[in-house]
Amino acid sequence: MASLPSASHGLHSANEFCTLTFDYLVIGGGNAGLPIAARLSENPDVVVGVLEAGTVVEDPVIDVPRNVGAAIGRPEFDYCLSTEPQLTASQRNIALARGKMLGGSTGINYTVWDRASSAEYDTLGRLLDPADQHEWCWDSLLPYLTKVEDASSISEAGDTFPGFSRSEEDVFRSGVPFEKSVGMKGAVKTSYNSLWADVTQPYIQGWNTLGVPTNANPYGGNKSGVYNLRRAIDIEKGKRVHASVAYFKPASHRKNLKVLLGAQAARLIFDTSASHEDIRVTGVEFIVDGKTFVANARTEVILSAGTVQTPQILELSGIGDAKFLEAHNIECIVDLPSVGENVTEHVFIPTQYLAKEGTKTFDEFRNNPQFLAEQTALYEATGRGWLAAADANACFNSIETVSRINGNDTLKSAISALKEQIALETKNGTLSRVHQAQFDIQLELLEKKQTATLETFHMSKGIVAVEPGQSYLALFSGIQHPFSRGSIHTRFTDPLKPSIHDSLNPPILDPKLLSNNFDVALLLAGYRLMEKLVNTEPMKKIVQHQTLPPIILSEDEHVEAFIREAAQPGLHIMGSAIMASRELGGVVDARLKVYGTRNLRIVDASIIPVPLACHVQATIYAIAEKAADMIIADKSV
Numbered sequence: 233m234a235s236l237p238s239a240s241h242g243l244h245s246a247n248e249f250c251t252l253t254f255d256y257l258v259i260g261g262g263n264a265g266l267p268i269a270a271r272l273s274e275n276p277d278v279v280v281g282v283l284e285a286g287t288v289v290e291d292p293v294i295d296v297p298r299n300v301g302a303a304i305g306r307p308e309f310d311y312c313l314s315t316e317p318q319l320t321a322s323q324r325n326i327a328l329a330r331g332k333m334l335g336g337s338t339g340i341n342y343t344v345w346d347r348a349s350s351a352e353y354d355t356l357g358r359l360l361d362p363a364d365q366h367e368w369c370w371d372s373l374l375p376y377l378t379k380v381e382d383a384s385s386i387s388e389a390g391d392t393f394p395g396f397s398r399s400e401e402d403v404f405r406s407g408v409p410f411e412k413s414v415g416m417k418g419a420v421k422t423s424y425n426s427l428w429a430d431v432t433q434p435y436i437q438g439w440n441t442l443g444v445p446t447n448a449n450p451y452g453g454n455k456s457g458v459y460n461l462r463r464a465i466d467i468e469k470g471k472r473v474h475a476s477v478a479y480f481k482p483a484s485h486r487k488n489l490k491v492l493l494g495a496q497a498a499r500l501i502f503d504t505s506a507s508h509e510d511i512r513v514t515g516v517e518f519i520v521d522g523k524t525f526v527a528n529a530r531t532e533v534i535l536s537a538g539t540v541q542t543p544q545i546l547e548l549s550g551i552g553d554a555k556f557l558e559a560h561n562i563e564c565i566v567d568l569p570s571v572g573e574n575v576t577e578h579v580f581i582p583t584q585y586l587a588k589e590g591t592k593t594f595d596e597f598r599n600n601p602q603f604l605a606e607q608t609a610l611y612e613a614t615g616r617g618w619l620a621a622a623d624a625n626a627c628f629n630s631i632e633t634v635s636r637i638n639g640n641d642t643l644k645s646a647i648s649a650l651k652e653q654i655a656l657e658t659k660n661g662t663l664s665r666v667h668q669a670q671f672d673i674q675l676e677l678l679e680k681k682q683t684a685t686l687e688t689f690h691m692s693k694g695i696v697a698v699e700p701g702q703s704y705l706a707l708f709s710g711i712q713h714p715f716s717r718g719s720i721h722t723r724f725t726d727p728l729k730p731s732i733h734d735s736l737n738p739p740i741l742d743p744k745l746l747s748n749n750f751d752v753a754l755l756l757a758g759y760r761l762m763e764k765l766v767n768t769e770p771m772k773k774i775v776q777h778q779t780l781p782p783i784i785l786s787e788d789e790h791v792e793a794f795i796r797e798a799a800q801p802g803l804h805i806m807g808s809a810i811m812a813s814r815e816l817g818g819v820v821d822a823r824l825k826v827y828g829t830r831n832l833r834i835v836d837a838s839i840i841p842v843p844l845a846c847h848v849q850a851t852i853y854a855i856a857e858k859a860a861d862m863i864i865a866d867k868s869v
């Protein structure tokens with residue numbers, strides 16, 4: 233059950249919080265906010281405050297690895313957001329989970345611990361002015377990607393597949409060597425599974441059969457291939473490691489770190505009297521139990537409320553598109569037309585198969601009460617067993633590999649059509665400069681042999697319409713560099729009368745999933761790729777027949793209809809306040825400062841300028857660690 237530690241552990245009442253003047257005030261105690269607060273408060277001479285809308289959660293639903301996914305849709309853990317009707321996804325209002333707790337979405341995510349490829353990190357700075365681009369690249373981020381993690385539970389470099397052996401020729405190693413690419417002393421304990429469902433081995437061997445090699449170190453800069461991924465699990469305790477466990481708990485005794493829970497940050501307060509052309513933030517207005525309070529910040533405010541809520545706070549504060557703000561009677565403090573725009577989301581298409589009799593999957597928990605009882609007892613006694621395990625195999629493929637396996641050129645034709653569409657829209661003036669620049673980068677990545685752009689992972693359990701006593705497996709294929717662009721903007725109770733209580737409304741979430749036809753073409757190729765995988769000899773040994781979609785779809789137009797009906801967000805939503813030059817439409821600069829402000833930074837997934845092919849939590853932790861160093865360095869200048 234949810235519980236609150238005592239005030240002596242860094243947690244405070246609203247009244248007490250407001251008597252303090254903070255050097256740094258962080259909004260949002262999630263994936264980015266907590267690492268920043270923890271790093272800044274290492275200096276006992278500064279006072280750091282965190283405003284977090286959620287609470288501290290200690291609950292088996294969150295902590296037990298087997299329960300990943302179980303918190304989704306439960307309002308005590310999840311904001312339970314929903315998109316606007318997605319016009320190009322069968323008009324559906326699609327659920328979009330976001331963690332509401334100290335730890336943010338790291339508390340409810342699937343714990344997969346992953347990185348993008350070096351070529352992608354090298355594009356992070358590309359939308360900035362040339363002089364600033366070096367700040368954000370693989371070389372500058374790798375020290376932080378390794379700093380955040382503790383992979384010391386891995387027994388040896390090659391031991392990524394406990395429980396079965398593979399032939400050496402199926403394995404490749406490239407990029408930065410293992411020992412230089414993996415961190416052993418960071419805050420987030422990560423580990424490999426020690427138990428595997430019967431799906432893992434055929435899945436990996438199936439890919440090998442299709443000519444996709446096993447990648448022995450996907451963390452070294454080249455993530456193509458099939459592999460096991462680490463997860464943010466403390467293998468000694470058998471528990472999830474989220475941002476609160478990794479960063480807040482070890483720092484909670486510090487007298488200079490104050491966290492206020494249940495506090496909904498509503499808007500920023502500015503010093504409008506100063507003559508400096510860039511505006512200064514002096515505090516944050518927030519709501520607790522319906523009452524309004526103000527917290528004061530002396531040096532900086534760091535906005536880490538996540539991709540969904542960060543643009544809402546900016547807009548309610550008067551930072552955003554002047555026309556949008558004017559239309560809602562909000563005084564425009566800084567005109568930044570891109571606030572809430574450029575939103576991207578990975579999109580996955582699921583399939584499901586009945587497993588052959590005797591295939592052991594996680595459905596055993598559903599089908600076998602004795603197994604459940606034994607495993608529960610084992611877990612309670614030791615933190616080990618099947619409750620401490622979950623799937624973590626993924627395969628990332630480039631366009632070239634997908635085309636080779638599918639044995640056709642449909643993706644090459646789709647790329648040509650995409651290029652023509654971009655050229656036409658550029659000529660007509662209907663494509664913004666920032667989208668042109670983003671698309672240039674994405675096209676470059678698509679055509680790079682080593683850059684994976686389609687992820688296919690499995691779940692060793694049924695996901696829909698499961699029959700008692702039966703075991704299933706599911707496959708998901710997902711686009712990693714979507715060309716669709718959406719938006720997130722504030723929803724007003726009365727559109728002409730803004731109120732700080734509008735911060736309690738979920739924003740208007742319109743990621744415009746599948747609005748670009750190329751995304752659909754790639755998902756279609758992903759669907760065909762899953763068909764090829766299930767038809768390999770290793771997979772045929774465990775697959776009885778397909779149950780989702782319920783019939784074999786041989787016509788592409790039927791697959792496309794299924795995609796629009798069944799595609800799901802990857803829950804890696806990014807980019808609502810991108811890092812780019814102001815001229816191009818950026819919201820933050822290379823030091824993550826909001827343009828037009830002197831002391832407001834954004835540090836969370838909203839700043840990511842071009843979608844990355846990865847599960848994003850590790851990258852966000854790394855961005856936060858890097859941002860903390862920047863904040864400290866800028867203070868001492």
Ligand SMILES: Cc1cc2nc3c(=O)[nH]c(=O)nc-3n(C[C@H](O)[C@H](O)[C@H](O)COP(=O)(O)OP(=O)(O)OC[C@H]3O[C@@H](n4cnc5c(N)ncnc54)[C@H](O)[C@@H]3O)c2cc1C
Nearest residue numbers: 260262263285336337341342343344497538541847848849
């Ligand atoms: C169900 C799910 C599964 C996922 N699986 C994986 C996975 O396996 N691996 C992986 O790498 N990534 C995964 N992700 C993605 C990843 O966890 C998130 O993208 C990432 O944690 C970043 O989220 P965020 O930037 O939205 O910030 P968050 O971590 O969500 O932090 C935002 C924080 O701000 C708080 N907040 C928001 N608004 C306010 C406000 N107005 N005032 C005060 N506080 C506020 C929130 O309560 C939250 O604590 C998953 C995400 C979800 C939701």
